[in-house]
Amino acid sequence: MPHDLPKSYDPTAIEDRWAEYWVRENLFAQPTPEPDSASVRPPGEGFTILLPPPNVTGNLHMGHMFEHAESDILIRWRRMRGDRVLWVPGTDHAGIATQMLVERQVVSEGKTRQQLGREAFVERVWEWRRHYGGAILGQMKRLGASVDWQREYFTMDDNLSVAVREAFARLYEQGLIYRGAYIVNWCPRCQTAISDLEVVYDEHKGHLWEIRYPVHGDDGKETGEFLTIATTRPETMLGDVAVAIHPEDERYLHLHGKKLRLPLIGREIPIILDEWVSRDFGTGAVKVTPAHDPNDFALGERHHLPSINVMDDTAHINAEGGVYAGLDRYVARKRIVADLEEQGLLAGVKDHTNNIGHCDRCKTVVEPRLSTQWFVKIQPLADKAIAAVKPDADGKKAIRFTPEQYEKTYLNWMENIHDWCISRQLWWGHRIPAWHCGACRKITVARPGGSPDPTTCSHCGSAQITQETDVLDTWFSSGLLPVSVFGWPNITAENRADFDAFYPTSLLITGFDILFFWVARMIMLGCWFSGDVPMPDGSPRSLADSVPFREVYIHALVRDANREKMSKTKGNVVDPIEIVKQFGTDAVRFTLASMASPGTDIAFNVARTEGYRAFANKIWNAARFLFQNVDRAAEIGITVDPTALGGLPKAAPDAPLEERWIVAELNATAGKVNQSLEEYRFDEAASIIYQFFWGSFCDWYLEIVKLRLDFSETADKEKTKAALTTLVQVFETALRMLSPFMPFISEELWHAVYDGNPSTKSIALASYPTQNYQSDSSDPRAQYRMILLQDLIRVAREERKNRDIPEKESVPMIIISSFIQEFGTDSDDLVKQNIDIIQRLARISTITIADRRETASGDLNWRSVGFTEIALVHNKQIDVAAERERSKREIAQHEKNIANADRQLGNAGFLERAPAHIVEGLKKQRDEAKRLLDKARGDLDALPE
Ligand SMILES: [Zn+2]
Numbered sequence: 022m023p024h025d026l027p028k029s030y031d032p033t034a035i036e037d038r039w040a041e042y043w044v045r046e047n048l049f050a051q052p053t054p055e056p057d058s059a060s061v062r063p064p065g066e067g068f069t070i071l072l073p074p075p076n077v078t079g080n081l082h083m084g085h086m087f088e089h090a091e092s093d094i095l096i097r098w099r100r101m102r103g104d105r106v107l108w109v110p111g112t113d114h115a116g117i118a119t120q121m122l123v124e125r126q127v128v129s130e131g132k133t134r135q136q137l138g139r140e141a142f143v144e145r146v147w148e149w150r151r152h153y154g155g156a157i158l159g160q161m162k163r164l165g166a167s168v169d170w171q172r173e174y175f176t177m178d179d180n181l182s183v184a185v186r187e188a189f190a191r192l193y194e195q196g197l198i199y200r201g202a203y204i205v206n207w208c209p210r211c212q213t214a215i216s217d218l219e220v221v222y223d224e225h226k227g228h229l230w231e232i233r234y235p236v237h238g239d240d241g242k243e244t245g246e247f248l249t250i251a252t253t254r255p256e257t258m259l260g261d262v263a264v265a266i267h268p269e270d271e272r273y274l275h276l277h278g279k280k281l282r283l284p285l286i287g288r289e290i291p292i293i294l295d296e297w298v299s300r301d302f303g304t305g306a307v308k309v310t311p312a313h314d315p316n317d318f319a320l321g322e323r324h325h326l327p328s329i330n331v332m333d334d335t336a337h338i339n340a341e342g343g344v345y346a347g348l349d350r351y352v353a354r355k356r357i358v359a360d361l362e363e364q365g366l367l368a369g370v371k372d373h374t375n376n377i378g379h380c381d382r383c384k385t386v387v388e389p390r391l392s393t394q395w396f397v398k399i400q401p402l403a404d405k406a407i408a409a410v411k412p413d414a415d416g417k418k419a420i421r422f423t424p425e426q427y428e429k430t431y432l433n434w435m436e437n438i439h440d441w442c443i444s445r446q447l448w449w450g451h452r453i454p455a456w457h458c459g460a461c462r463k464i465t466v467a468r469p470g471g472s473p474d475p476t477t478c479s480h481c482g483s484a485q486i487t488q489e490t491d492v493l494d495t496w497f498s499s500g501l502l503p504v505s506v507f508g509w510p511n512i513t514a515e516n517r518a519d520f521d522a523f524y525p526t527s528l529l530i531t532g533f534d535i536l537f538f539w540v541a542r543m544i545m546l547g548c549w550f551s552g553d554v555p556m557p558d559g560s561p562r563s564l565a566d567s568v569p570f571r572e573v574y575i576h577a578l579v580r581d582a583n584r585e586k587m588s589k590t591k592g593n594v595v596d597p598i599e600i601v602k603q604f605g606t607d608a609v610r611f612t613l614a615s616m617a618s619p620g621t622d623i624a625f626n627v628a629r630t631e632g633y634r635a636f637a638n639k640i641w642n643a644a645r646f647l648f649q650n651v652d653r654a655a656e657i658g659i660t661v662d663p664t665a666l667g668g669l670p671k672a673a674p675d676a677p678l679e680e681r682w683i684v685a686e687l688n689a690t691a692g693k694v695n696q697s698l699e700e701y702r703f704d705e706a707a708s709i710i711y712q713f714f715w716g717s718f719c720d721w722y723l724e725i726v727k728l729r730l731d732f733s734e735t736a737d738k739e740k741t742k743a744a745l746t747t748l749v750q751v752f753e754t755a756l757r758m759l760s761p762f763m764p765f766i767s768e769e770l771w772h773a774v775y776d777g778n779p780s781t782k783s784i785a786l787a788s789y790p791t792q793n794y795q796s797d798s799s800d801p802r803a804q805y806r807m808i809l810l811q812d813l814i815r816v817a818r819e820e821r822k823n824r825d826i827p828e829k830e831s832v833p834m835i836i837i838s839s840f841i842q843e844f845g846t847d848s849d850d851l852v853k854q855n856i857d858i859i860q861r862l863a864r865i866s867t868i869t870i871a872d873r874r875e876t877a878s879g880d881l882n883w884r885s886v887g888f889t890e891i892a893l894v895h896n897k898q899i900d901v902a903a904e905r906e907r908s909k910r911e912i913a914q915h916e917k918n919i920a921n922a923d924r925q926l927g928n929a930g931f932l933e934r935a936p937a938h939i940v941e942g943l944k945k946q947r948d949e950a951k952r953l954l955d956k957a958r959g960d961l962d963a964l965p966e
């Protein structure tokens with residue numbers, strides 16, 4: 022029987038089972054709509070989210086779990102509200118990371134990637150991916166992410182690769198892709214260019230070397246003068262082609278038009294004049310190495326200087342470096358500095374702190390280096406992407422950021438964007454679909470479709486063509502996802518239902534760390550390519566309908582309990598899978614949701630998770646109580662009609678107070694939860710649900726309803742049935758409200774409520790309670806009366822504690838008669854009508870309503886309860902001998918304190934030295950001690966002999 026819940030709540034036992042069930046039953050699939058219905062639907066209607074694709078090499082970390090919990094809460098909530106929802110999962114092929122990982126494997130077998138060859142190596146990566154690539158998605162399945170598994174994508178899938186090729190070809194034809202020599206961040210370890218965003222900067226204590234370059238006269242002979250330059254990378258001097266000075270620098274006016282002899286190499290190089298040079302930095306003379314520095318590259322372009330690349334792909338000096346050829350860059354640096362010193366050309370060495378860029382993947386120091394790469398001319402794409410975020414003429418924004426501050430960050434970056442280097446010197450990834458012709462040197466770019474690859478040059482027809490060896494930046498393909506997962510570029514009349522139904526997506530939930538990497542690129546590529554896709558009715562697509570998503574929600578970071586960033590080196594990484602094993606997915610999800618206040622990072626604290634496991638346990642126990650009563654009721658023929666479940670309960674006007682109150686509370690809670698989720702206030706929503714379940718439902722309502730569940734011979738069956746029905750209705754509704762936050766326990770208990778025969782396969786497909794709390798199902802009078810009653814009971818309980826009344830003992834209570842204006846509540850009436858509630862919850866034997874205090878007899882302690890006063894009739898039992906001893910000890914202590922204070926205050930030396938406030942304080946202490954002494958003496962006198 023599903024009603025027979027195990028005595029204790031064991032999350033692992035239920036979670037594995039439901040996680041498997043949800044996937045097996047394919048519950049969260051969102052099939053392609055019928056073409057004819059799609060055409061009448063406004064685009065993007067419904068609620069669609071794309072999963073920021075985790076790397077195929079990845080394992081789930083706390084940041085993922087947080088992101089997925091927030092996404093899943095919204096998706097489940099929307100699904101239950103009846104929206105057509107879709108959450109699309111997938112993984113990214115992660116070019117560098119995956120290649121590095123497999124390369125390491127190959128090396129451990131004693132081979133190299135090069136020995137294997139490109140084709141065999143790529144096959145190895147595929148093989149690796151088939152075996153291990155699904156780890157993170159497997160973890161998502163276990164954690165119950167309600168994604169459509171039938172739509173799972175991988176960025177190297179055939180259909181997505183077609184989109185990548187089409188995008189490349191279109192941009193190329195539009196003149197927006199070019200090939201050129203440019204300074205890129207080169208990783209000598211990964212042997213590829215990496216993007217600016219993939220470079221992490223660290224402060225390093227290094228040196229600034231000052232080197233003397235001999236000046237030449239017009240005759241080509243040394244004048245005996247030197248121009249001293251300063252550099253942090255002396256090895257790059259091998260590639261120097263000039264030295265630049267500021268044209269107005271008075272120190273060097275006489276050197277205008279002169280030449281220098283480059284030390285060690287012997288090349289004659291010009292002194293050039295450029296206003297870019299800072300007169301204050303170093304010596305005011307700057308060596309110019311266009312092939313190894315972006316600023317120098319710009320200088321070189323301005324002054325038409327050659328570029329001399331002196332390093333190879335592994336950052337060893339090449340043949341241009343003369344005697345240093347073959348040396349590693351740092352070995353060469355040492356050798357060069359030593360040689361300069363020997364030749365008397367080293368003017369000085371200064372300590373210097375500089376920012377050094379490292380490869381984000383392998384931490385190798387990046388070498389700025391000239392190389393030939395493929396670029397996207399970014400301006401026209403960026404213009405659209407800016408327009409999509411800025412308000413239009415009517416003040417409307419096509420894409421809205423939450424929190425709003427990120428809009429500015431995004432725009433600032435987009436307005437200063439550089440051309441995007443899209444080529445990577447890797448083997449794993451989308452190989453650039455361009456062929457170089459050996460005959461005419463021109464490039465053939467091939468679209469997908471037809472014969473797979475071109476065999477002849479499209480310009481001269483030569484068969485001597487070879488495909489470009491570079492692959493595309495991973496973000497080029499992931500930036501296309503919003504269009505490509507819904508079928509772009511093949512949007513035909515028969516084949517556009519998905520695109521029409523799901524594009525633009527509704528929301529992107531992601532972290533700040535990929536705002537530029539991914540979010541910005543999706544906006545650029547999404548607006549650019551979908552803009553060419555007409556609307557279902559054939560009209561042109563506006564920018565508002567071209568955006569890849571209408572909203573971006575940037576979530577916080579998950580840090581450790583001390584607000585430190587989690588990192589492997591610090592050893593403070595919390596593994597979500599371990600925490601889930603300990604406390605259950607539901608408790609971890611609830612922790613993350615309840616801590617997700619906007620703009621604040623989460624300090625993940627296991628103690629909170631422990632608390633929410635206790636919360637789940639409380640709900641479990643409430644269910645057990647409920648089912649026991651349902652089963653007892655069944656024995657005497659009372660059953661709850663299952664058709665009464667599934668909506669929002671209503672209470673009859675003549676229903677008992679607690680029934681009217683809990684129904685009103687439930688409605689109000691549902692209203693607030695919906696409101697909070699609309700605003701991405703996961704923390705508020707979680708806290709409201711928590712308070713309802715733990716406080717209103719468990720602590721109050723369940724305690725009161727016990728009074729109504731009368732199964733005796735003499736019971737009024739109708740009343741019992743009504744009470745039981747409301748109880749089950751409220752619980753069932755509350756489970757649905759909880760479900761997006763704690764999907765597992767709510768699923769388990771919800772099936773049990775229906776005795777294993779619910780009307781739908783899952784609570785996730787039931788409807789969400791959406792009552793607006795301002796609607797007429799609210800019952801402010803019942804809520805107000807209940808608050809008064811709760812106040813009264815709370816004070817009575819407090820007073821019992823103060824008087825040490827044993828828990829089992831019931832005592833009489835006296836209440837002063839009063840009248841309350843609000844809602845015409847007569848407090849006497851309130852008490853009389855709910856006397857059983859007060860008696861049960863405060864353990865009161867009899868209640869007397871008195872007119873005034875004087876009429877009440879005995880020595881009573883009156884307590885105010887907000888609307889009236891109450892007193893409990895109870896003689897506090899005291900141990901006279903013990904009290905006497907206690908009073909005496911107290912008196913002795915006060916006397917001692919007074920004597921001490923008197924002694925100090927009588928000491929003239931102390932009074933002279935001590936600051937005034939100390940003396941003042943001491944006097945106050947003495948006065949207070951005297952007062953307490955008087956009171957203690959009075960207490961002692963009052964004690965019976
Ligand atoms: Zn690297």
Ligand SMILES: [Zn+2]
Nearest residue numbers: 458461478481
């Ligand atoms: Zn050709």
